[in-house]
Amino acid sequence: MLGFLGGYLFIYFVVKYFGAETQGRLSLSFSVMILSSLVCRLGIDTHFVKVFALEDNINNARGIYFKLLPYLFLATLLVSAGIFFTADLISEAIFHDPELTPFLKWTAPCVMLFSFVLLHAAIFRGLRMNSLYAFLFNGGRFLFSLIFFFALLWAVDINEPIAAAMAHTAAVLALVLISLVYLRKTVFPVVKESIYRTRHFVKQSLPMLLSASLIVFLGWADSIILGIFKDSAEVGIYSVLIKVAAVVSFAMQATDSILAPKIAAAYATDQIALFKKMIRFTVVVNTVVALGLFLGILLFKNFILGLFGEEFIPFAWALIILAAGQLVNAILGPVSAMFQMTGYQIYWQNILFIAFVVNVILNLSLVQSYGIYGVATATAVSVVLSKLIGAYYIRKKVWQP
Known part of the structure; x- marks a missing residue:
């Protein structure tokens, strides 16, 4: 419910403050982020749900997570950088809208951040920590986006459309930090041994x-x-x-x-x-x-x-x-x-x-x-x-x- 309410309110205020055009650019930048993040995760997040859900399998599940971590980090970093440096090309050649560029540049870091949010959410889902999973997967992103949106408008006085993209990136970063706190409690200490081969x-x-x-x-x-x-x-x-x-x-x-x-x-x-x-x-x-x-x-x-x-x-x-x-x-x-x-x-x-x-x-x-x-x-x-x-x-x- 928090996820739905936050999502609707975020869209509502973006449209009210900056119009449907800004919401359209935001939506297109989200599509690039979500598709890119999907490719980076390789379906591993869905597989994590299965292995972490099995009884008496926590050490094996931990082991494969830490084995895959360096590869996932490198892949998401490279894709994020690629989107940032090709934002002009994507905006003009594909969507024919040069004003989309700053939205893509602000959303590019979210490829890495959002990938790890979903990977960690999948782990919590497998461990049946359903409230935390739901908050990371759906509830938190737009709820925090809404909070940061008004913080930028009122406290920082950034009264420009790009404030919406900035708020969203800050929200995804906040979710990564929250997920790491809980990950430390459930998945750490580091385990490198596992029956699963990378x-x-x-x-x-x-x-x-x-x-x-x-x-x-x-x-x-x-x-x-x-x-x-x-x-x-x-x-x-x-x-x-x-x-x-x-x-x-x-x-x-x-x-x-x-x-x-x-x-x-x-x-x-x-x-x-x-x-x-x-x-x-x-x-x-x-x-x-x-x-x-x-x-x-x-x-x-x-x-x-x-x-x-x-x-x-x-x-x-x-x-x-x-x-x-x-x-x-x-x-x-x-x-x-x-x-x-x-x-x-x-x-x-x-x-x-x-x-x-x-x-x-x-x-x-x-x-x-x-x-x-x-x-x-x-x-x-x-x-x-x-x-x-x-x-x-x-x-x-x-x-x-």
């Missing part, structure tokens, strides 16, 4: 990287393609629609953070009855909450968008299209977690690849003629497609093997 561990992580990459590409392809073909103001409006629509799947995101390590442990120990019981309960919770939130958005769509500004209201039905996609996403349940935690991640990877191809084709086909409505439709269709196919294969491979 190369083999990374090789096993790669299918998870591909699945995670496709999920992120599905989530950001619309904004990136919109940014290439339209101006930053439209990207800003669309980012607000996406954020509001995501409320519908709020319960799924909240329960998924708790569910993944639990179903991994239950499936690994052949407790199939417990495994199914947890999934059924999660689906019921997701469905009830998602239906209520979807109806709320449907009834009050104009009022909600009017809070951000009159220019958002004409896109109310694009919001409903996105929210409908999230409703189906929530009702069909934690498909991704089930694939990832039961060893069937390769199936999920293939399903996501199909959905990603459909997403890109639809986005490219619809964006120039229909703009925001086109990319909203493409996103909703690809989300629903991936979950329907995923649910079918989960039932076939896991539920009724």
Whole structure:
């Protein structure tokens, strides 16, 4: 709840103070950060959840973390530096917006910082420290961004759009420091011995990287393609629609953070009855909450968008299209977690690849003629497609093997 509230308030005040165009540039810089961070992590964070969740495996899990640490540090450092020094090229050649450059430069360090936030969050998730995981993964970033945003505006008197990007970088740095404090309590002292070999561990992580990459590409392809073909103001409006629509799947995101390590442990120990019981309960919770939130958005769509500004209201039905996609996403349940935690991640990877191809084709086909409505439709269709196919294969491979 803190994550959602902080995220909405941060977007709200960025739009109110500096307009949709600034929010669009911020959103595009976040897309570069998230995609780059994803590549740097190589799927290792998802693998950490599994190895830290296993009983009596803490020393082996610690050992592989410390073995991988130098490589992860070097990779994230190089990518962060690369984005910083090529910010002008990315801004002008890809997004055709020279004013995006300072946003990219301020966001570049976040590739390294955000990568370690998510790696450490995955460890805490595996250790079932769910509140800390949720705060690092979702709650803290925009909550701290909001605090630093107003600190820069009022205390430091930086009344420029770039203050939003500066605040976000400061927030991610704060999360890294918090994660290190808790990491010292749970993972230290340094252990170098482990049954996991570095190369083999990374090789096993790669299918998870591909699945995670496709999920992120599905989530950001619309904004990136919109940014290439339209101006930053439209990207800003669309980012607000996406954020509001995501409320519908709020319960799924909240329960998924708790569910993944639990179903991994239950499936690994052949407790199939417990495994199914947890999934059924999660689906019921997701469905009830998602239906209520979807109806709320449907009834009050104009009022909600009017809070951000009159220019958002004409896109109310694009919001409903996105929210409908999230409703189906929530009702069909934690498909991704089930694939990832039961060893069937390769199936999920293939399903996501199909959905990603459909997403890109639809986005490219619809964006120039229909703009925001086109990319909203493409996103909703690809989300629903991936979950329907995923649910079918989960039932076939896991539920009724």
